[in-house]
Amino acid sequence: MRANDGTRTAAEVLVDQLVIQGVRHVFCVPGESYLAALDAFHDRKIELTVCRHESGAAIMAEACGKATGRPGICFVTRGPGATNASAGVHIARQDSTPFILFVGQVARDMREREAFQELDYRAVFGTIAKWATEIDDPARIPELVSRAFYVATGGRPGPVVMALPEDMLVERVAVPDAPACEPIETWPGASDMSRLQKLLWAAKRPMLLVGGSRWSQTACASLARFAERFALPVATTFRRAHLMAADHPCYAGDLGIGPSPKLLARVKAADLLVLIGGRLGEMPSQGYTLLDIPQPRQTFVHVFPALEELGRVYRPHLAVNASPTAFAASLEGLQPPAALPWRSETAAAHAEFLAWTDKATTVPGPVNLGEIVVALRAKLPADAVVCNGAGNFSVWVHRYTRYRTYGSELAPISGSMGYGVPAAIGMKRVAPERTVVAFTGDGDFLMTGQEFATAVQYALPVIIIVVDNAMYGTIRMHQERHYPGRVVATALRNPDFAAYARAFGGFGATVEKTGDFLPAFEAAQKSGQPAILHVKVDPEALTPAMSLSAIREKAQAGG
Numbered sequence: 001m002r003a004n005d006g007t008r009t010a011a012e013v014l015v016d017q018l019v020i021q022g023v024r025h026v027f028c029v030p031g032e033s034y035l036a037a038l039d040a041f042h043d044r045k046i047e048l049t050v051c052r053h054e055s056g057a058a059i060m061a062e063a064c065g066k067a068t069g070r071p072g073i074c075f076v077t078r079g080p081g082a083t084n085a086s087a088g089v090h091i092a093r094q095d096s097t098p099f100i101l102f103v104g105q106v107a108r109d110m111r112e113r114e115a116f117q118e119l120d121y122r123a124v125f126g127t128i129a130k131w132a133t134e135i136d137d138p139a140r141i142p143e144l145v146s147r148a149f150y151v152a153t154g155g156r157p158g159p160v161v162m163a164l165p166e167d168m169l170v171e172r173v174a175v176p177d178a179p180a181c182e183p184i185e186t187w188p189g190a191s192d193m194s195r196l197q198k199l200l201w202a203a204k205r206p207m208l209l210v211g212g213s214r215w216s217q218t219a220c221a222s223l224a225r226f227a228e229r230f231a232l233p234v235a236t237t238f239r240r241a242h243l244m245a246a247d248h249p250c251y252a253g254d255l256g257i258g259p260s261p262k263l264l265a266r267v268k269a270a271d272l273l274v275l276i277g278g279r280l281g282e283m284p285s286q287g288y289t290l291l292d293i294p295q296p297r298q299t300f301v302h303v304f305p306a307l308e309e310l311g312r313v314y315r316p317h318l319a320v321n322a323s324p325t326a327f328a329a330s331l332e333g334l335q336p337p338a339a340l341p342w343r344s345e346t347a348a349a350h351a352e353f354l355a356w357t358d359k360a361t362t363v364p365g366p367v368n369l370g371e372i373v374v375a376l377r378a379k380l381p382a383d384a385v386v387c388n389g390a391g392n393f394s395v396w397v398h399r400y401t402r403y404r405t406y407g408s409e410l411a412p413i414s415g416s417m418g419y420g421v422p423a424a425i426g427m428k429r430v431a432p433e434r435t436v437v438a439f440t441g442d443g444d445f446l447m448t449g450q451e452f453a454t455a456v457q458y459a460l461p462v463i464i465i466v467v468d469n470a471m472y473g474t475i476r477m478h479q480e481r482h483y484p485g486r487v488v489a490t491a492l493r494n495p496d497f498a499a500y501a502r503a504f505g506g507f508g509a510t511v512e513k514t515g516d517f518l519p520a521f522e523a524a525q526k527s528g529q530p531a532i533l534h535v536k537v538d539p540e541a542l543t544p545a546m547s548l549s550a551i552r553e554k555a556q557a558g559g
């Protein structure tokens with residue numbers, strides 16, 4: 001119960017601060033170290049989602065941060081709760097997602113004794129989080145929480161970790177609240193835009209590369225208009241395909257794992273590359289082989305919302321420290337040249353993208369995952385959210401899904417397995433009106449599959465497609481390439497995933513032929529329950545391009 005003497009507990013001040021910042025959802029696993037904060041949620045209009053593992057809770061919050069641009073909020077207990085949640089902190093770091101993790105802490109008078117589950121959060125999270133701190137003084141909660149929101153959302157967004165000593169949370173204080181913060185926009189200068197205009201006017205084969213965070217529906221619409229006015233080809237970086245609608249006539253495809261060779265050739269042949277929002281890290285740069293380091297051969301423009309990334313790997317001809325949202329708005333002011341000599345190349349790039357993603361390649365076995373993704377894309381509404389974790393199965397998902405709206409793709413740029421299930425559940429919780437689907441591998445699924453219980457508990461009808469090839473297929477692929485025929489620690493003996501779904505109180509079905517997929521999907525939708533579709537694929541179908549045996553034989557032949 002709240003007092004009416006003008007004082008509040010530190011925990012109440014904290015939760016009030018979250019309300020003021022516009023937080024509507026919090027994901028947690030409870031712990032005795034932050035009971036007072038849990039209690040403070042009791043009387044406030046914030047929906048709590050209680051999860052089964054802190055990695056699930058943290059990923060749900062991270063996915064919400066990724067989808068909304070506002071910090072995803074997660075509460076976990078000290079020690080093991082915090083280390084379990086570290087998966088989400090690392091994802092938020094690599095994926096540039098605003099995310100705040102609140103962690104219980106031992107009482108202030110016990111610190112430094114290695115009390116029960118005590119950790120030094122500044123040290124543990126110091127190199128993963130953008131900021132890791134501990135709140136000692138309840139009177140400073142409004143200031144420090146306000147700062148956490150600025151840090152998480154500003155510049156290159158990322159994770160903040162805040163430890164909350166147990167005794168501090170129950171201390172009473174009389175402090176004014178801090179107002180809500182808005183992410184700080186960094187705008188390109190007028191000279192940046194006029195230099196960009198000149199570079200575009202001088203170019204013969206320009207291309208836009210788009211990635212990173214700090215986008216919005218409005219910013220994506222501005223980008224699409226700009227691409228159209230200038231007839232510029234646009235490629236997206238690894239797992240950021242949702243930034244440009246696949247059916248836009250300028251869309252050239254995504255630079256992920258196993259990208260279209262024609263797209264790679266186009267990037268290499270461009271004379272002007274404008275990278276907006278992304279870092280062109282190891283995955284989209286194809287192991288840092290796509291551009292020369294440090295000086296790309298192409299005229300290289302890098303637009304990024306933080307100074308520390310500009311010039312870090314690639315030396316830009318023009319570096320623009322601007323948030324994608326502000327930069328996209330500024331693009332409206334640029335004028336295209338009268339002739340757009342590259343127009344036909346842009347049309348060709350889009351045609352190549354369509355051809356690359358039109359029909360699934362042939363693979364061994366009665367189930368073709370590519371055909372399943374192609375069938376599903378025709379069925380899903382444009383704003384459906386397609387989530388996935390990490391594994392070879394995701395290569396088919398990214399190649400054949402045609403993401404059409406901002407926020408329709410939730411996938412770990414960090415390559416973290418176990419992402420798809422909690423991401424889908426978190427998203428369905430905050431946007432129940434949207435269709436939410438998750439593709440997972442069999443290995444991938446069981447890293448966080450217990451969160452299916454959370455979907456059942458909150459009646460969230462997500463549809464999870466478990467692609468079962470009875471192995472950690474990606475690692476087997478690398479094994480066969482580097483140590484052909486020597487299989488170590490990559491085989492999996494799996495449960496019946498459909499029965500697993502039913503045991504949790506959801507819908508489950510097994511798919512053993514491509515043609516059985518859509519009826520099973522429709523039955524899952526009709527059930528109105530959280531669902532798992534257990535899709536059994538042939539282990540030989542290891543990649544869209546090559547079978548397991550072909551990969552092994554090639555390696556054995558020395559190639």
Ligand SMILES: Cc1ncc(C[n+]2csc(CCOP(=O)(O)OP(=O)(O)O)c2C)c(N)n1
Nearest residue numbers: 391392393417441442443444471472473474
């Ligand atoms: C948390 C985490 N652990 C380990 C890895 C390394 N890893 C990448 S893919 C992969 C195997 C994925 O197996 P599965 O989910 O069955 O999908 P498949 O590759 O067979 O399609 C592993 C172990 C990772 N990326 N993330």
